[in-house]
Amino acid sequence: MTPSLQVMEYHLVNYRRTWRASVLSSLVLPLLTMLGFGVGVGAYVTGGVEGVDYLPWMVPGLIASTAVQGAIGESTWPVLSSFEWVKTYFAQSAAPLRVADILGGHLAFMLFRVLTSVMAFLLVAALFGALRSPWALAVLPIALLLALAVAAPVAAYTASVSTDMYLAILIRFAVLPMSLFSGVFFPIESLPEVLRWVAFVLPLWHGVDLCRAATLGIDPGPGAVWQALYLVAWGVAGWFLAHWRYRGRLVI
Amino acid sequence: MNSLIHARGLIKRFEGFTAVDGIDVDVRAGEAFGFLGPNGAGKSSTMRMIGCVSPPTDGVLRILGMDPRRDGPRIRARLGVCPQLDNLDPELTVRENLTTYARFFGIPRRVARARADELLDFVQLSERADSRVEPLSGGMKRRLTIARALVNEPDLVLLDEPTTGLDPQARHLVWERLFRLKQQGVTLVLTTHYMDEAEQLCDRLVVMDGGRIVAEGSPRALIETHSTREVVELRFPTDDQSGYADKLAGIGDRAEVLPDRILLYVGDGDDALAEVHRRSLSPASALVRRSSLEDVFLHLTGRTLVD
Structure with missing residues (x-):
């Protein structure tokens, strides 16, 4: 555990150079999206969605989507750079760290980044009156779980490629469809059966669904447990995959 | 066992080729030991095995009396590694590169900072302590990498081609610093394909070719035997x-x-x-x-x- 914290500390020191800009953007981005989608698009969705005004309905989806964007941002280029360009991981593996420490410390930092941007988003959403229940705080652990479910397998993917061309492919063919078809902007019931399965299989929709129940204060029922467990499964499988891929690259 | 490094029949095979083909090596405390050889001779593969980041395919390897297969982190805690290609963090400052690395060894922050200042003094980079690494010259980066390798006060320092790519002034400065380390009793193991480097620094060396050791001895003895x-x-x-x-x-x-x-x-x-x-x-x-x-x-x- 401690060695992972030492690795996380390194990433935090590194982050210290850019944190002001990053905090600013994690406040401005939700503000803009909330204005653009919630207020702008919301004006056309006069009947609301599922009996809820569009803005409060959509905000939890955007929060979950922000968590995923952040997780992917941190588990793609920074990971590739640690292998290929700056070679941070190789410097770390010469120290008394194990592969699990190097991976765990970096993932912990990714989750920290996601946590801060989700907190910023919650704050902005609260100011817009878009949170309907104190259960909204449950969004924080849900977002962390969702971020792990995405960051771990994506880190495994990144550790398996050698150029960032493959990262662009991932964004285009996996992340973009996932963001569109996971009930962030409209209920997945509007989707044809096939695309609905995209939502069921990938992690984001489960996170969106859980966040939505939390900020609207709706009882999600026992299905929520299964959704949470499904995200845990993505996270655990992702961890083992990533550990295997990291090991293959660091211990040769 | 007095050897810091003890290898018998050490082999490293990758898919389709054998990088290290059964070498015997003993490095004693306080020695400066060199691996010489042309590119592809197996020097770097050997160094990576000694550095406990590359498991041997076969043979016996003991570092500081321990088995790298089992005690990797414990061994690495007492090693200092200066890799062939600098992997410093270009965005961090010179000092931060040392202090963050020291933390990987569990060194308390305050101690890390004090040690960083000492080491920067040693490698003559004190004036650049707070500048970022990226704009530094190749020689400065290499000296910083050497300082980073010393941050845990290692028993054994591994240097993979420590002066490759440096201009003559920078090389001589690095040699002079390494010589001082040697005088302080630090055990140095280095690879090089510069003969003058080997003659300057090494008490004893092996010449590798095609994954095997083809000659062994002090620089003087090697000249007497083979020329x-x-x-x-x-x-x-x-x-x-x-x-x-x-x-x-x-x-x-x-x-x-x-x-x-x-x-x-x-x-x-x-x-x-x-x-x-x-x-x-x-x-x-x-x-x-x-x-x-x-x-x-x-x-x-x-x-x-x-x-």
Whole structure:
């Protein structure tokens, strides 16, 4: 555990150079999206969605989507750079760290980044009156779980490629469809059966669904447990995959 | 066991080829030990096994009396590693590169900061402590990498081609710092393909070629064993030097014909040169010099270019 914290500390020191800009953007981005989608698009969705005004309905989806964007941002280029360009991981593996420490410390930092941007988003959403229940705080652990479910397998993917061309492919063919078809902007019931399965299989929709129940204060029922467990499964499988891929690259 | 590094029949195989093909090595405390060899000789693979980041395929390897397969982190805690390619963090400051790295060894922050200042002083980078690493020159980066390798006060420092790519001033500064470490009793293990580096720094070295050790000893002993005391370099005013080889037969231990000159390996260069003149041969230029490690190296590993 401690060695992972030492690795996380390194990433935090590194982050210290850019944190002001990053905090600013994690406040401005939700503000803009909330204005653009919630207020702008919301004006056309006069009947609301599922009996809820569009803005409060959509905000939890955007929060979950922000968590995923952040997780992917941190588990793609920074990971590739640690292998290929700056070679941070190789410097770390010469120290008394194990592969699990190097991976765990970096993932912990990714989750920290996601946590801060989700907190910023919650704050902005609260100011817009878009949170309907104190259960909204449950969004924080849900977002962390969702971020792990995405960051771990994506880190495994990144550790398996050698150029960032493959990262662009991932964004285009996996992340973009996932963001569109996971009930962030409209209920997945509007989707044809096939695309609905995209939502069921990938992690984001489960996170969106859980966040939505939390900020609207709706009882999600026992299905929520299964959704949470499904995200845990993505996270655990992702961890083992990533550990295997990291090991293959660091211990040769 | 007194050896810091003890290897017997050490083998590293990758898919389809054998990088290290059964080597025996012992490095004692306080020694400066060198791995010499052309590119692809297996030096770096050996260093990575010693650094406990690359598990041996076969054979015995003990580092500081421990087994790298089992005790990797415990061994690495007492090693300092200066890799061939700098992997400093270009965005961090010079000092932060040392303090964050020190934390990986569980060194408390305050101690890390004090040690960073000492080490920056040692590698003459104190004035750059707060500047970012990216704009530093190659020599400065290498010195910082060496400082980083010392941050845990290691028992054993591994340097993979410590001065490759540096200009002469920077090389000499690095050598001088490494020499001081050696005087302080730090055990150094380095790879190099610079003969002058090996002669300057190494008490003992092995020459590797094709994954095997082809010679072992002190620089002086290697020269005595594998070369003659002196070398006479003769250039004849012709495009084809080989025509003169027969005429030189019998002078010295052996002759080597190169495209532009002939090397005579001899005990006494002046005697040999006198004999050359007695045979009425008149080279355009003649140079008598002492045998160097480079002669040994080229003799043992050949002159064929390895890329």
